[in-house]
Amino acid sequence: MQKSNGADSFVSINPLTDGELLSNAADRDKLAFEQLYARYSTILYSLIIRIVSDKETSEKILVEVFLILWRRIEDFERENLFTSLILLARNKALDFLKRRRENTKQPEYDEDYERFKILPNLSKEIKPVKLAEALKVKYEIGEMVKGLTDAQRYVLSLFYFEGLNETEISQKLKIPLLTVRSKLQVATDILLDKTRMLVAKNG
Amino acid sequence: MDKSKLLYLITLEAMGCISKKDSSELLKSMQSEKKFPWKEMGEYQNLAALLSMVVNQESPAKNLKDLILKEIEKIEKSKLELEIKSDFSLEQKSNVATSKEIQTEINNIPDDKLEQDDSKKNELKIVDHSSEFEEVKAKLFKIKDHQKKTSEPGYQLSEDIEVIPFVKSEKQKKSGNKLLSKRTAIAASLAFMVIVLSILYFLYFFNDDIEEQKKIATKETEMLISKSRIVPKEQEPVLILRNTEQLEPQNDQPDKLKLQEERNKPEVQPELIEQIKENKSQKPDLPPPEAPDFIEAPLVIEGTEDNSEVNVDHLTTSIPKEQLPPKEEIVVNKEPAYFVAVEEMPEPIGGISGILKKIVYPELAKRAGIEGKVLVLAYVDESGNVTKAEVIKGIGLGCDEAAINAILQTKFKPGLQRGKPVKVQVTIPVTFRL
Numbered sequence: 001m002q003k004s005n006g007a008d009s010f011v012s013i014n015p016l017t018d019g020e021l022l023s024n025a026a027d028r029d030k031l032a033f034e035q036l037y038a039r040y041s042t043i044l045y046s047l048i049i050r051i052v053s054d055k056e057t058s059e060k061i062l063v064e065v066f067l068i069l070w071r072r073i074e075d076f077e078r079e080n081l082f083t084s085l086i087l088l089a090r091n092k093a094l095d096f097l098k099r100r101r102e103n104t105k106q107p108e109y110d111e112d113y114e115r116f117k118i119l120p121n122l123s124k125e126i127k128p129v130k131l132a133e134a135l136k137v138k139y140e141i142g143e144m145v146k147g148l149t150d151a152q153r154y155v156l157s158l159f160y161f162e163g164l165n166e167t168e169i170s171q172k173l174k175i176p177l178l179t180v181r182s183k184l185q186v187a188t189d190i191l192l193d194k195t196r197m198l199v200a201k202n203g
Numbered sequence: 204m205d206k207s208k209l210l211y212l213i214t215l216e217a218m219g220c221i222s223k224k225d226s227s228e229l230l231k232s233m234q235s236e237k238k239f240p241w242k243e244m245g246e247y248q249n250l251a252a253l254l255s256m257v258v259n260q261e262s263p264a265k266n267l268k269d270l271i272l273k274e275i276e277k278i279e280k281s282k283l284e285l286e287i288k289s290d291f292s293l294e295q296k297s298n299v300a301t302s303k304e305i306q307t308e309i310n311n312i313p314d315d316k317l318e319q320d321d322s323k324k325n326e327l328k329i330v331d332h333s334s335e336f337e338e339v340k341a342k343l344f345k346i347k348d349h350q351k352k353t354s355e356p357g358y359q360l361s362e363d364i365e366v367i368p369f370v371k372s373e374k375q376k377k378s379g380n381k382l383l384s385k386r387t388a389i390a391a392s393l394a395f396m397v398i399v400l401s402i403l404y405f406l407y408f409f410n411d412d413i414e415e416q417k418k419i420a421t422k423e424t425e426m427l428i429s430k431s432r433i434v435p436k437e438q439e440p441v442l443i444l445r446n447t448e449q450l451e452p453q454n455d456q457p458d459k460l461k462l463q464e465e466r467n468k469p470e471v472q473p474e475l476i477e478q479i480k481e482n483k484s485q486k487p488d489l490p491p492p493e494a495p496d497f498i499e500a501p502l503v504i505e506g507t508e509d510n511s512e513v514n515v516d517h518l519t520t521s522i523p524k525e526q527l528p529p530k531e532e533i534v535v536n537k538e539p540a541y542f543v544a545v546e547e548m549p550e551p552i553g554g555i556s557g558i559l560k561k562i563v564y565p566e567l568a569k570r571a572g573i574e575g576k577v578l579v580l581a582y583v584d585e586s587g588n589v590t591k592a593e594v595i596k597g598i599g600l601g602c603d604e605a606a607i608n609a610i611l612q613t614k615f616k617p618g619l620q621r622g623k624p625v626k627v628q629v630t631i632p633v634t635f636r637l
Contacts, residue, residue, distance in 0.1 A: 028279075030272065037268055045263040047255045060637065062263055064572045066271045071278065083252040087217075090255065094219055099636060109574040109636075121216075121230075126245030129252065138256040145257050156218070160254060165220040181211065188214050188247065195250055 018081040018131065026073045036081075037066060039131055044089040051093040051161050061096055065089045068114065075119055079128040087120035094163035127199075137198055144194045152187035155180060209236070210243060217247035274570045281567065281600075541582050541628040547619035549583040549627050551610075558633060561609040565601030569637065573598055577606040577633045585624040587615040595630060606633040 016024075016035070024032030044065060049058040065088055069076065077084045095118060099106050107113055145153060158164045158172070166184070170177045212229040215221040221229070233239055551558055567573075575598040582591040592610045597603035610631060618627030 030275065033275070034268070034272065037271065041268070042260055042262045043255065046258045046261045049261060050258040059263055059267055062267065063271050063274065063570075064637075067274055067278065067570075067572060070275050080249075083248050086252040086255050087248065090219060090251070096637075108576060120248065121233075123241045123244035123248055125241040126248060129249050134253055134256055137253070141253050142257050145254070159215075159218040159220050160251070161219075163220050165222045166215070167222065168220075184214060184218065185211060188218065188250065191254070192246055192250055195253060196246070 019078040022073065022076060022078055022081055025070070033070065036069070040085050041066075043131070044085060047086065048089055048093045051090070051163070052097060057096065058093075061089070061093050065092055068092070068118070072115075072119065075115075077122050077126070080122065080126055082129045082131050082134060083126065084120055084122060087122075088118065090160075091118045091120060097163050133202070137202065140198055141195075144191055144198075147194075148187050148190065152183050152190075155183040156187045159184060206238075206240065210240060213240065213244045213247050217244070217251040219251070277567070277570060281571070541626045542618065542620065543628060545618040545620040545625055545627050549587065549615040549618040549629055551631070552587070552614045552616055555631070555633075558609050558613050558631065561612055562605050562633065562635070563608075564635065564637070565605050568598075568600040568602050568635065571600055572637065573600050573602060574636050575602070575634075577603055577635065579606050579610050579631045579633060580628055581610050581615075581631055582626065582628050583615045583617060584626050585617050587617040587624075589613060589615065598635065602635050606635075609633065 016032075018036070018039070021032045021036050021039075025036060041062065045058060045062050048061050048065075049055065052058055052061065065085070068088065069085065095109075107117075145156075148156070155169060155173075158169050164172065166177060166180045170180045173180070209229075209232060212221065212225050212232075215225060216229055553560075576596070577594060577598055578596040580593050580595050581589045584590050589611050592607045594603040594607060597606075610633070615629075617624035618629075619625070
């Protein structure tokens with residue numbers, strides 16, 4: 001809790017928005033980039049380490065995520081850096097996980113792969129979410145997830161943290177593919193409804 | 204695609220794991236569907252991002268920030284280097300390509316060429332009694348050749364020369380040096396005489412022309428015209444001499460013998476000139492069409508206009524160009540042909556994974572997050588050692604060098620052809636993965 005409070009206070013101290021910092025960083029402003037790092041490093045690192053569960057690798061991946069941000073800063077959504085960065089870190093960590101898990105033919109990691117598979121393909125009409133807002137609703141989201149059934153939560157976590165696809169999950173849990181699908185769909189729909197309500201409540 | 208399916212694919216994509224097939228399907232409909240649920244997609248993506256808030260918050264090590272900033276500086280620096288590197292790797296690739304072509308050329312040469320060479324060898328035997336002579340000349344030639352090589356200006360010429368050698372084959376290599384050096388020495392002496400002659404001719408014509416022209420026009424302009432007329436006339440015999448010597452040794456042999464006789468009494472110049480005159484009168488009958496193809500031709504023409512000394516230089520220097528091939532061939536001889544495919548291909552002892560263990564992931568590539576596959580062409584000899592390794596397809600940033608180093612250190616089980624170990628070239632993929 002302390003850490004998140006720290007992040008909160010940092011965000012409130014710094015008047016520049018993500019988008020402004022991103023613009024500055026795109027002009028090769030290293031200070032702006034440092035501020036972005038200060039804002040996002042904790043939350044990204046926490047997510048990565050949850051996925052790969054290895055400190056050293058997580059640090060490597062975090063470095064890579066920020067290097068991708070620097071290299072491809074033009075590709076990032078100015079209005080919704082929060083979602084972009086989190087999905088990027090998640091994709092990168094899952095990609096690492098997949099490569100470690102399956103030694104068999106993985107696609108070559110090249111420019112195109114990074115561009116289309118690692119960088120999140122954000123929707124054209126996405127509502128901007130700010131990090132500060134997200135941190136505010138952190139507790140509510142935790143509660144939302146707790147509200148799911150165990151099975152739903154488990155299936156969701158297999159998708160989200162283990163990077164398994166529906167076929168792999170059905171094989172792993174020895175349940176039919178359709179069950180996996182319905183579990184995922186129901187879980188995400190519930191969560192979606194709740195976040196809509198949350199957003200409505202917080203304005 | 205119906206909307207519920209689409210929404211499901213969007214969910215999969217947002218939640219992390221979508222299969223390749225579904226992913227491309229989704230991408231397709233993103234581009235084509237008019238009523239693509241962009242709004243929902245945004246909601247799912249935001250949800251996915253928000254879900255990350257549930258994990259226990261944990262700060263990364265403090266030095267990570269400095270590390271990242273350092274990396275960024277390096278990226279900025281290496282941006283320039285990368286550009287240079289990419290150019291370099293392109294060059295490398297083209298080099299590899301040419302060396303491959305050369306390899307195949309070597310393989311393709313043998314049969315008929317060898318036969319020709321045999322016949323040439325026999326010819327050599329006929330001329331053999333004069334060989335002591337030729338050795339001295341050969342030495343002379345070597346010096347000239349060296350001079351010529353050092354005086355050569357650009358890369359292009361030397362590249363041309365590299366390609367030439369493979370027209371000739373191994374047997375000729377053995378005899379070629381001697382034979383050709385004999386020829387050039389003769390040609391040089393001949394050429395010198397011819398030049399003396401040509402100067403005489405030149406003066407003669409020159410005077411004639413002036414007399415005629417006095418009647419018609421002003422001196423200066425006509426002098427120029429006469430020069431331009433005369434020069435090619437004088438040139439032809441010289442070119443033919445050399446060409447016939449180089450292309451058709453059989454035709455030359457009588458001449459050579461004569462020349463050798465001449466050589467025995469070299470001080471008596473007037474006689475020589477006469478003999479060469481005879482030679483000259485014979486030569487124009489020989490087929491000259493190849494002449495323009497030779498590199499020397501333009502050089503000679505440039506030089507011959509008025510200065511006899513310059514002429515000599517050009518002739519002697521231009522001849523060694525023909526000589527160069529044997530030299531290069533010897534180099535090729537030292538690098539024997541490697542099989543591309545044999546019955547039993549060589550295998551790295553310890554397997555590909557053994558190579559991978561030897562690889563030191565280059566720091567630069569590690570930092571830049573470079574991953575990928577480097578294809579290395581390794582030349583494995585009979586004892587299983589890698590004599591040479593070159594990159595066919597690289598990914599740069601030190602990975603190529605690391606792969607080559609690892610492969611050079613690797614001992615192979617030699618390739619077998621009919622049970623005997625042979626030299627083989629193998630392509631080894633080296634995967635770099637962070």
